[in-house]
Amino acid sequence: MGRLREFDEAKAIDGAVDCFWARGYEATSVRDLAEHMGIGGASLYNAYGGKRALFVTALARYAERSMRERIARREGNGQPKEAIRDFFTEIIERSLADRDRKGCLLVNSALDVAPHDAEIGKVVAGYLEEIRAFFQRNIEAGRRAGQMPRNLDAADVSAHLLGVLMGIRVLARTRPDRALLESVARPALDLLDMPVRPRARRARS
Amino acid sequence: MGRLREFDEAKAIDGAVDCFWARGYEATSVRDLAEHMGIGGASLYNAYGGKRALFVTALARYAERSMRERIARREGNGQPKEAIRDFFTEIIERSLADRDRKGCLLVNSALDVAPHDAEIGKVVAGYLEEIRAFFQRNIEAGRRAGQMPRNLDAADVSAHLLGVLMGIRVLARTRPDRALLESVARPALDLLDMPVRPRARRARS
DNA sequence: ACGATTTTGGAGCGAACGCTACAAAATATC
DNA sequence: GATATTTTGTAGCGTTCGCTCCAAAATCGT
Numbered sequence: 001m002g003r004l005r006e007f008d009e010a011k012a013i014d015g016a017v018d019c020f021w022a023r024g025y026e027a028t029s030v031r032d033l034a035e036h037m038g039i040g041g042a043s044l045y046n047a048y049g050g051k052r053a054l055f056v057t058a059l060a061r062y063a064e065r066s067m068r069e070r071i072a073r074r075e076g077n078g079q080p081k082e083a084i085r086d087f088f089t090e091i092i093e094r095s096l097a098d099r100d101r102k103g104c105l106l107v108n109s110a111l112d113v114a115p116h117d118a119e120i121g122k123v124v125a126g127y128l129e130e131i132r133a134f135f136q137r138n139i140e141a142g143r144r145a146g147q148m149p150r151n152l153d154a155a156d157v158s159a160h161l162l163g164v165l166m167g168i169r170v171l172a173r174t175r176p177d178r179a180l181l182e183s184v185a186r187p188a189l190d191l192l193d194m195p196v197r198p199r200a201r202r203a204r205s
Numbered sequence: 206m207g208r209l210r211e212f213d214e215a216k217a218i219d220g221a222v223d224c225f226w227a228r229g230y231e232a233t234s235v236r237d238l239a240e241h242m243g244i245g246g247a248s249l250y251n252a253y254g255g256k257r258a259l260f261v262t263a264l265a266r267y268a269e270r271s272m273r274e275r276i277a278r279r280e281g282n283g284q285p286k287e288a289i290r291d292f293f294t295e296i297i298e299r300s301l302a303d304r305d306r307k308g309c310l311l312v313n314s315a316l317d318v319a320p321h322d323a324e325i326g327k328v329v330a331g332y333l334e335e336i337r338a339f340f341q342r343n344i345e346a347g348r349r350a351g352q353m354p355r356n357l358d359a360a361d362v363s364a365h366l367l368g369v370l371m372g373i374r375v376l377a378r379t380r381p382d383r384a385l386l387e388s389v390a391r392p393a394l395d396l397l398d399m400p401v402r403p404r405a406r407r408a409r410s
Numbered sequence: 411a412c413g414a415t416t417t418t419g420g421a422g423c424g425a426a427c428g429c430t431a432c433a434a435a436a437t438a439t440c
Numbered sequence: 441g442a443t444a445t446t447t448t449g450t451a452g453c454g455t456t457c458g459c460t461c462c463a464a465a466a467t468c469g470t
Contacts, residue, residue: 002437002444002447004437005448040448040449045429100320101320102320107375110379114378124379125379163373163375166376167370170372187393188393234457246458247417
């Protein structure tokens with residue numbers, strides 16, 4: 001019973017994601033949100049509760065459609081090393097193509113919102129942990145398949161890859177330069193390759 | 206000629222740094238600033254021009270007192286590897302001791318302000334480049350001194366270290382956990398060590 | 411001492427902020 | 441069709457925003 005909603009809820013959330021993504025939490029006003037969501041201010045509060053609650057919803061939408069989608073697309077192909085390499089390649093390519101330098105909503109939130117809001121902080125930390133776990137699963141699979149060095153510490157290296165990923169997204173927002181971003185990633189990805197037996201230059205022992 | 210300033214200009218700038226550092230650019234109000242700087246609103250505009258100009262000044266102060274000081278303190282000891290290692294150790298320790306999770310003003314600005322303000326973006330990029338250059342100088346010195354592998358690519362690895370540093374500062378704001386932060390840094394720092402000749406497990410060719 | 415110049419505190423500008431109140435409009439149940 | 445319930449648009453609540461105006465206060469050169 002009651003009047004039914006006239007706006008497209010999926011489009012509305014996507015509009016909210018775009019707003020928070022482009023401008024950040026503080027700099028996004030409720031009026032901006034309502035306009036980009038295609039709804040009125042009253043509907044926004046009626047349907048989503050308010051700015052903060054809407055942000056949590058938008059964050060979940062972003063994580064689902066952007067992060068988890070990207071993970072799911074790479075995983076389960078039986079090529080764990082390519083999964084990780086392609087993950088970084090895609091992030092770099094998208095960062096370079098990101099003309100308005102929006103970066104990653106999760107990373108932006110980790111610095112903007114999370115430190116000032118314990119609840120949202122835990123949510124963001126949980127999303128980032130999902131990325132690290134993706135790295136760890138694929139490192140372990142790569143070791144089992146003999147594609148990666150046996151002595152790789154999956155916990156260490158997965159955390160390292162997560163840190164490098166965060167670094168790429170930070171640097172991309174101030175200096176979206178291909179050479180820089182690829183240099184950041186390369187030493188980390190080289191860890192995943194099998195060591196080459198160093199060729200002896202001259203006879204020595 | 207004219208009335209002379211009554212407030213301590215150094216303390217005032219430090220107060221502005223503290224404000225922007227703790228709350229971010231957008232979330233810091235001119236009234237917050239004036240109060241923490243110990244001056245009135247009119248004096249703030251008279252002496253510094255406005256919120257944005259004051260932010261640029263505060264950023265320069267932070268870079269000088271926090272970043273360049275940290276670099277200068279480590280460099281020129283003839284121990285380039287320790288300079289880099291200690292740099293990361295200090296960042297991790299300070300991040301763990303940073304109870305209100307202020308992080309690094311440069312990194313915060315790189316995500317908050319830089320993408321929306323081209324001029325400030327270039328300033329921030331310049332400061333970050335100083336950090337990368339510090340890494341590169343010490344990598345080259347370490348190679349010359351025979352403390353680091355001869356085949357280290359100083360450009361690549363210095364960019365990598367900068368990325369890892371950014372990653373540590375991001376993760377520290379959402380999950381200030383020693384094990385996590387040290388895991389992020391460890392594989393990067395291990396690059397600086399001389400390779401150990403792998404001990405042959407069994408006789409094999 | 412005096413005019414010129416600068417700083418300081420206070421009041422307040424117009425605008426935008428997050429949010430709410432309220433009545434008209436639209437639906438389901440009966 | 442009457443009633444109950446929900447959504448929608450509008451108007452506006454009180455607050456805060458960055459910033460400016462202005463007169464009093466304080467210092468200089470002369």
